Amino acid sequence: MNDSNDAGPPAPAEAIATLADVGYSVGGRAIFDRLSIAIERGKVTAIMGPSGTGKTTLLRLITGQIRASRGTVIVDGEDLGTLDRDGLYRLRRRMGMLFQNGALLTDLDVYENVAFPVREHADLPEALVSRIVLMKLQAVGLRGAARLMPAELSGGMARRVALARAIVMDPKILIYDEPFAGLDPIALGVVMRLIRETNDALGLTSIVVSHDVHEIGKLADVAYLLSGGRVIAAGTPAELAVNQAPVVRQFMAGEADGPVPFHYPAPDYVTQLLDAGDRA
Amino acid sequence: MSLVGGLAESGRAQLRKWGRFTLFSLRLLAVCPRALLRPRLVVEQVHNSGALSLVIIMLSGLFVGMVLGLQGYDLLRRFGSTESLGTAAALGLLRELGPVVTALLFAGRAGTALTSEIGLMSATDQLSAMEMMAVDPVRRVCAPRFLGGVIAMPLLAAIFSMIGIYGAQLVGVTLMGVDAGQFWSQMRSAVELRDIVEGVVKSVAFGFACSAIAVYEGYHAVPTAEGVGRATTRTVVTSSVAVLAIDYMLTAVLL
Numbered sequence: 257m258n259d260s261n262d263a264g265p266p267a268p269a270e271a272i273a274t275l276a277d278v279g280y281s282v283g284g285r286a287i288f289d290r291l292s293i294a295i296e297r298g299k300v301t302a303i304m305g306p307s308g309t310g311k312t313t314l315l316r317l318i319t320g321q322i323r324a325s326r327g328t329v330i331v332d333g334e335d336l337g338t339l340d341r342d343g344l345y346r347l348r349r350r351m352g353m354l355f356q357n358g359a360l361l362t363d364l365d366v367y368e369n370v371a372f373p374v375r376e377h378a379d380l381p382e383a384l385v386s387r388i389v390l391m392k393l394q395a396v397g398l399r400g401a402a403r404l405m406p407a408e409l410s411g412g413m414a415r416r417v418a419l420a421r422a423i424v425m426d427p428k429i430l431i432y433d434e435p436f437a438g439l440d441p442i443a444l445g446v447v448m449r450l451i452r453e454t455n456d457a458l459g460l461t462s463i464v465v466s467h468d469v470h471e472i473g474k475l476a477d478v479a480y481l482l483s484g485g486r487v488i489a490a491g492t493p494a495e496l497a498v499n500q501a502p503v504v505r506q507f508m509a510g511e512a513d514g515p516v517p518f519h520y521p522a523p524d525y526v527t528q529l530l531d532a533g534d535r536a
Numbered sequence: 537m538s539l540v541g542g543l544a545e546s547g548r549a550q551l552r553k554w555g556r557f558t559l560f561s562l563r564l565l566a567v568c569p570r571a572l573l574r575p576r577l578v579v580e581q582v583h584n585s586g587a588l589s590l591v592i593i594m595l596s597g598l599f600v601g602m603v604l605g606l607q608g609y610d611l612l613r614r615f616g617s618t619e620s621l622g623t624a625a626a627l628g629l630l631r632e633l634g635p636v637v638t639a640l641l642f643a644g645r646a647g648t649a650l651t652s653e654i655g656l657m658s659a660t661d662q663l664s665a666m667e668m669m670a671v672d673p674v675r676r677v678c679a680p681r682f683l684g685g686v687i688a689m690p691l692l693a694a695i696f697s698m699i700g701i702y703g704a705q706l707v708g709v710t711l712m713g714v715d716a717g718q719f720w721s722q723m724r725s726a727v728e729l730r731d732i733v734e735g736v737v738k739s740v741a742f743g744f745a746c747s748a749i750a751v752y753e754g755y756h757a758v759p760t761a762e763g764v765g766r767a768t769t770r771t772v773v774t775s776s777v778a779v780l781a782i783d784y785m786l787t788a789v790l791l
Contacts, residue, residue, distance in 0.1 A: 319668060345670040353668040359661035373669045376676070418665075425669075 272297040272429060272461045273318055278327035280310075280317060287313050288485045290327070295429075300455050300462040302472040302493070305482035306507060306516050311465045314482070315433055318463065319353060320344045332428060349377065352422030353431040358414035360406040360421070366393070367402040370421045377425065392420040396450060412443025419450055423458065430454065432464045436471050448475050469508055473497065481507060483516065560755070561748050563674055564682055571679035581684025585646040585747075586691055592645055593638060597696035600633055601625065601703025608704065609712045618714050622723035625704035626697075630727065630735045634697035636783050639742035642689060643775035647750035650681050651771040654754025655764035663755075678751045685747025686740065693739035734790045741782055746775045 273295040280288045287310040295301050295318075303311050316322045317329055320336045329336040334347050360369050370389045374380060380388075393399040396416040406414060415435060422430060432451065436444055448471060455462045466472055472479055473493040481489040481496060481504060489496055489504045497508055506514030522528070572578065604625045612618045654677060657663050663673040701723075708714040750771045757767035 321664065321667065341672075345672070348668055348670040351668070353665070355661045355665055357661065359665035361662055361665075362657075362660070373671070376669065376671045421669075 270297040271295060273331045273463075274329075275314075275317065275324075276328050276330075278317065278324045278329060280313065280322070280324050286485060288317075288324075291486055292327075293480055293487060293490075295461060295463055296478060297461050298455075298459065299477040300451065300464060300475060302476035302479040303463065303465045303482060304467055304469070304472060304479055304507070307467065309482045310485060311467075311482060312433060315353075315431055315463070315465055319351060319431065320347065349425060350427055351429045351431065352425070352427035354415065354418050354422050354433065354435060356434045356437055357411075358406070358409075358418040360409075360414055360417055362406050364406075365402070366398065366404050366406070366409070366417050369406065369417060370424055373421065373425050388424060389420075392424050393417075395423075395454075396420045397446070410443070412439050412446060415439070415443075415447055416450065419447075419454065423454060423460075426458070427460065429461045429463065432462065432466075434466055435464060436466055436468045444471065451475060469510070483507070556756070557748075557752055560674075560752050564678055564748060564751065567672065567675040567679045568683060570675055571683060574680070577676075577680040578683045578687070581680045582687050583684075585642070585650070585681070585684045586688030589642060589645045589688070589692060590695070592641055593692045593696050594699050596637060596641055597634075597699035598703040600637055600696075601629065601700030601705075602707045604628055604633070604700065605704035605707030605712070609708050609714065618708075618712075619718035620722055620726075621704065621708040621714050622701075622719035623726040625708070626701055626723045626727050627731060629697040629700040629704075630731050631738075632783075632787075634700060635693045635735050635738040635742055636779060638693040638696045638739065639689065639746055639779040640776055642685070642692065642742075643746050643750070643772050643779070646685060646688070647746050647771045647775050648768045650685070650747070650750040651754040651757065651768045652764055654678065654681070654751060655757035655759070655767050658755065658757060659759035659761075659764060674755070678755055682747045682751050685750070686743040689743030689746065690736055690739040693735065693742075697735065734786075737790065738783060738786050741786060742779050745778045745782055749775045749778060 271294040273293075275291055275293045278288055278291045279286065280291075291314075293303075293314075303314055305311050313322070317324055317336075318331060320329075320331075320339065323337060331347060332350055334343065336344070336347075339347065360366075361372060364372065367389055370392055371385055374385050374388060390399055390402070393402055396419055398413060398416055398420065401409070401413065401417075406417070409417065435447055435451065439447060451462060451464065452475060454460060464472070464476065476493055479491065479493050479496055480487050483503055489499050489501060491499075496504060499505065499508070503515040505511075506516055512518050605621065608621050608624045608628075609618055612620055612624065654663075657673075657677065663677065666673045666676060705716075705719060709716045709719050753767040753771045753774070754764075757763050
C-alpha cells in the first residue's frame with residue numbers, strides 16, 4: 257500500500273480497517289483523493305488535522321454511513337463497498353461509536369440509554385439486562401446516575417454515558433468523534449483515561465478523531481495527520497512532534513499562519529477597500 | 537428561455553420530491569409489521585398523537601357543532617323544517633367536518649410535534665447514533681409514530697363528531713327551542729351506516745397522509761434549527777392541502 261502522495265507507513269499485517277486509494281467528493285469538490293490508511297488492531301489510532309479536512313467524513317466512510325466514490329474500505333474483513341443494509345448492520349454490531357455531543361436519546365434516562373442496544377438486539381431477561389447495564393455504568397463511574405435524564409448531565413457525563421452505551425454490546429472497534437471538545441480539564445482527564453483503559457481492558461481497537469495535539473500525544477499509539485484531503489504525516493505522536501515538514505510543524509505548534517493560511521481565499525485587500533470606497 | 541428552464545427545473549425538483557416521498561412511504565409500510573410486534577411503542581405514540589390532542593379536538597368539535605347548530609337552524613327555518621337540524625348536523629359532521637377538521641387540527645398539533653421531534657433527533661445525531669447501533673431509525677422511530685397517527689386519527693374524528701353533535705343539540709334544542717324528540721329521532725332514521733363508513737374511511741386516509749407527511753418531513757429535515765423550523769411549516773402546509781385534495785377525491789368516489 258505504497259501510495260505516491262501518502263506519507264503513511266506500509267500496511268501492517270494486523271490491520272483491522274484499511275482504506276486503500278479512497279476518493280470521495282461532494283458536489284464535485286473532492287474531499288479525499290487517493291487516501292490510504294491502515295488502522296492497527298488493538299491500538300489507539302488518532303486521526304488529526306485542521307478543521308474542515310474531512311476527519312468526520314473519514315469516520316463516516318469507515319462506519320459505512322457514506323460510500324467511497326473510488327478505492328476500497330475494508331473493516332474487520334468486510335468490504336464496505338459491497339455490503340447491503342443488512343450486512344452493514346451486522347458489521348456495525350461489532351462497532352461502537354461515540355458522537356461529539358454523546359447523541360444520547362433524550363426521551364430515555366441514562367439506564368435506558370445504555371440498555372437500548374441490548375433491548376434492540378437481544379431478548380434477554382430483565383435481570384440480565386440490568387446486570388449488563390450496571391456493570392457498564394460502573395466502568396464509567398456513573399452507576400449512581402442511572403436514573404438521570406440526558407438533559408440533567410454535564411457534557412463530560414453525557415460522553416461517559418455514551419461510552420457505556422457504545423461498549424455495552426462488546427464491540428471490536430470503538431470510534432470517537434472529537435471526544436475532548438468542550439470538556440473541562442477534569443472531565444477531559446477522565447475521558448482520556450477511560451478511552452485508554454477501555455481499549456486495553458476490553459482488547460479493542462480505538463479510532464479517535466481530534467485536533468487536540470497535547471491530549472492525542474499522551475493517548476494515541478499511532479497518529480495520522482490529514483490536510484487537504486490526504487495523509488501528510490503518520491507515525492507515533494513523538495515522531496509527529498519532531499516532524500520538520502512546515503504543515504506538520506504549523507499544526508503541532510498551533511501557529512495561526514503558515515502553509516494552512518490564516519485568511520480564507522479573498523480578492524486583493526487594498527483593491528477591495530478602494531472599490532468599496534468608490535461605490536460609497 | 538431562462539423562465540422555461542426554471543419552470544422545468546422546479547418541476548423536476550417537485551417530481552424528485554414526490555419520488556422520495558413515495559419511496560419513503562413504501563419503506564415505512566414495509567417496516568410497519570415489525571413495528572407492530574412491539575405494541576408498547578405504538579401505544580405510546582397513540583397517546584402522544586391522540587390523547588394529547590384530545591382537548592383541542594373536543595373544544596373545536598364543540599364550537600364547530602355549535603356554529604353548525606346556529607347556521608343550520610337559520611337555514612332550515614327559512615324552509616320551515618328546523619326539526620331536520622339533527623340530521624343536517626349529524627350528516628355534516630360524520631361525513632365531512634369531523635374527519636376534515638380533525639385532520640387539519642391533527643396536522644397543526646400532532647403533525648408538527650412529530651416533525652420537530654424527529655427533526656431534532658436528527659439534528660442532535662440521535663438518528664445517526666441509532667444507525668451506528670445497527671438499529672434502523674425508520675423502524676424504531678418513524679414507524680411507531682406513523683402507526684400511532686393512523687390509529688389515533690379515526691378515534692379523534694369520532695370524538696370530534698360526537699362532541700359536535702352535542703354542540704349542535706346544545707344550540708338547536710336548548711337555545712333555539714327545536715323539539716328534542718324530533719332532533720334525535722330524525723337523526724336516527726336518516727343517518728345510515730354508509731354515512732359513518734364514509735367518515736371512517738376518510739379519517740383513516742387522512743391519518744395515513746398526515747402521519748406519513750409529518751414523519752417524512754422530520755426525517756428529511758435539514759439538521760439545523762432553521763431546517764427543522766422549515767420542515768415543521770411544510771408539514772402543516774402539505775398536510776392541509778393533501779387532506780383537502782384527498783377529501784374531494786374520496787367524496788367523489790364514495791358518494
